[in-house]
Amino acid sequence: MPEAVLSNTDDTMGAFMPGPRCMRPPLADGPLSGLTFGLKDLFDVAGDITGFGNPDWASTHPPASGTTPAVTSLLEAGARLAGKTKTVELAYGLTGENVWYGTPVNPAAPDRFPGGSSCGSAAATAGHLVDFALGSDTGGSVRIPASYCGLFGIRPTHGAISLTGACPLAPGLDTLGWFARDATTLARIGDVLLPESPIAAAGPLLVVAEAWDNASAETASVLWPAVRRLETLFGPAIQIHPLPETLDTIFDRFRAVQAEEAWIALGSWIEQHAPNFGPGIKERFAAAKALDPSLARSGRAFRSTFRTRMHGLLAGGAIMVYPTSPGPAPMLGSDLTEQDRIRRATMGVTAIAGFAGLPELTLPVGIVDGAPVGLSLTAGPGRDRMLLAHTIQAARVLNLPC
């Protein structure tokens, strides 16, 4: 096989970073031999500049001196790196728009946003440019583009996979996740990247009422029959109301905690270099800088209590189930007001796993208005391998690619 698997002219989705492709051959034969992958351009590969979605970031950083350990593990397991994929600037947005490098096409719904911030990784996987792709997920950046592009995607337990060599957004929330078109490939990546853990029993299914009420009526009705089918695997579905506050309040708390951490992690670079940011990003960092510390403080206190509560709820192997996003991706022409409304409705739900550090896996279950919507399974901390193993069975039951 020639070294250059893809040329840039093959990138009809605009998923990869423009310019010379950052490719690396496998380091050995292994369980992933024959598979190619894309890598969100916030993970270091030795010798290449990590761009983080923003030209000023790229121009003020030297080439990376090392490679993110997860990337090395994949290359050692036989996979081939096909290139760096586009990210929303500094990973701080959910639509997938990037005004500097171009917004990747959503292959499953070309008139809609691909979702972000791991937009290029989702587009490259959905567009069959690669077999799988790595992204990062702080407040939904793998789960949301997976839902929008009709992919399997996982955000693992917080802290389960090293983020050495990854640009930070909010380290207390950041995770390394990935996308695949079928459940088995998704699980094979987990076999390589996740710490070993016993595969325990799973169930029952906990239907998170607040998240179902939050989804559009059509989304809820398209996804609901899948829950009934999953009862054959996980036991009876039980409706619960686990959230101590409204989704709207939880979104506000999440936004404050994320903003505080983002400013700690990135503010000094922003202050030093005064970079140009595209629409939305600029406003979010300005808000992060001006954040009322009491909002961050009460957000952190909420996170601690909520985390304990959710870990207790899921300790016996229970799995929460709910729509990954309240609906399909926003249309490409939608304005910032409409995008902010969708962002708020989306992140109240993504904050559940985000705040509690839980693994959440989204399955490409439904189509609404001709565009994909995902169904999420969320488990207790450290149960990532269990979740992946059961998702292969779930995909069979639901007639999804496995």
Added chain:
Amino acid sequence: MPEAVLSNTDDTMGAFMPGPRCMRPPLADGPLSGLTFGLKDLFDVAGDITGFGNPDWASTHPPASGTTPAVTSLLEAGARLAGKTKTVELAYGLTGENVWYGTPVNPAAPDRFPGGSSCGSAAATAGHLVDFALGSDTGGSVRIPASYCGLFGIRPTHGAISLTGACPLAPGLDTLGWFARDATTLARIGDVLLPESPIAAAGPLLVVAEAWDNASAETASVLWPAVRRLETLFGPAIQIHPLPETLDTIFDRFRAVQAEEAWIALGSWIEQHAPNFGPGIKERFAAAKALDPSLARSGRAFRSTFRTRMHGLLAGGAIMVYPTSPGPAPMLGSDLTEQDRIRRATMGVTAIAGFAGLPELTLPVGIVDGAPVGLSLTAGPGRDRMLLAHTIQAARVLNLPC
């Protein structure tokens, strides 16, 4: 109380960073009101440059834009920040030497090194300049100076406390820990910083034979009677041989994994700025750059297997007990060869909790050749609060400050 609690002329230990002191008043009254603390100069405080122990680092970084969340939590709990404390350059060393800012005095043994890399935090606490101090621990950087300076010190579960705003050394191993002179103060800091968790039963005591054999004969005989006394709290002490390889091999594996992560995290800055490093640091980063990737690969594989094994061993609440360091601190005049010998003997044992991500707490139990040596209690992941609660009882049984 005047704002300036300490002036630099009071710093007879040379524990603080020279120059204007980075002080912050409490943000509220709370459970830590009346306590002062020192902060290792690798944690961000908004508005101050974080120096990371190296003048070239300080001169190439802008003032921090945010404050490490743990620091904010302490200030909100009523504690007062008394200043930034010295660290070994880029936290990459265990003696506590800093040729640029001066090596802090070990108040418990002034003819010996204070231990590092959190040298200033240990010296400030042992010298009664502050009530407690924050450090970081990757391969022993809190545990070893605590043992050398006669302090209580804890390295928490990996990932339990956010490292947002902390300079990285090896993110897959780095933790935020702290020092105190008594067990109750140590636990009070944990109440503020650690995630909530149930305080479960603890025991039995597992005597890690390899680590006892590794300690000097005098150290082992001074510390052993404490194990017998702890049996009244934790149940019978059981001798085990839990390590699948020699301590020497485990040290080599740890060194490789740490070096790989350190080069990923810091190599690009080193390559871009060609900083001046003191003796030992320079050689370690040169070795990290030239590391054989197969050593790192086998180290990572070992870590994954070892982690699973140790988590299983400690799942029921068992606590491992062993000498924190093989002996007291090296003498100030010792040469690099002697220091390297001690480093190797020390880090084979510190790698146990380091590789497995476990909480380890050291108690100031013994005196050997007129200098302190600590005894470590190491628990399963997430059992930090349990360990702190039981240490108060242990301190009573052992007639230590509580």
